[in-house]
Amino acid sequence: MLKLEDTYLHKGKRRALVAELRKKGIQSERVLEAINTLPRHFFFDTALISHAYEDKAFPIGEGQTISQPYTVAFQTELLDVRPGDKILEIGTGSGYQASILHLLGAEVFTIEYQKKLFEHTSRFLHRLGIQMHLFYGDGTGGLPTNAPYDKIIVTAGAPVIPDALIQQLKVGGILVIPVGDRQRQRMVKITKKSSRETIKEEFEGFAFVPLLGRDGWRV
């Protein structure tokens, strides 16, 4: 219970983190405000809480990590989240990125491949009172039952862009996905112009845990 205390010390560290993200090039005031609002330390194991406001990725169990704040901010900025957007996230992990999307007014659908993480994060978000749609399974095929989506975000490194994800985007929708080898990825932003036409932008220099599953890496 102690963990869910948001002290002046935490708030101060969070403001400093936001200043650091601004310096590193994050421009969206709405994204920065969401990061300033959401206590990242709630999403950490007790033993690691003192590190919660460093701009680094940290372990969250099951060999997985909570993404670096800069990466969360960068992906969220690329998604251009509007209130009411229906967003699919592949790789729930700690639930931090999904909660940022929720704070920005999106209806969030998120899918996690590791059963224990799915169960832990579902319980935790319920306790925080954050409402979203959580699913357990392989997200490389998207989530067809609730498609199409305004935005799709993948928070694990993919070997290729799964076709299903582009299919499940609305026309005008945006997909943000890190693509590359197992160590390094570039961030790819796909904008769906029509049912057959997409625009692709790429940004270098990211490192995610691998996207597993049918259209991901083999274990």
Ligand code: SAH
């Ligand atoms: N968005 C998370 C980042 C978690 S790291 C956060 O804010 O904490 C990436 C997550 O993707 C891991 O939890 C991993 O288990 C999950 N993952 C990997 N392959 C997946 C797949 N095929 N479908 C769904 N989740 C997957």
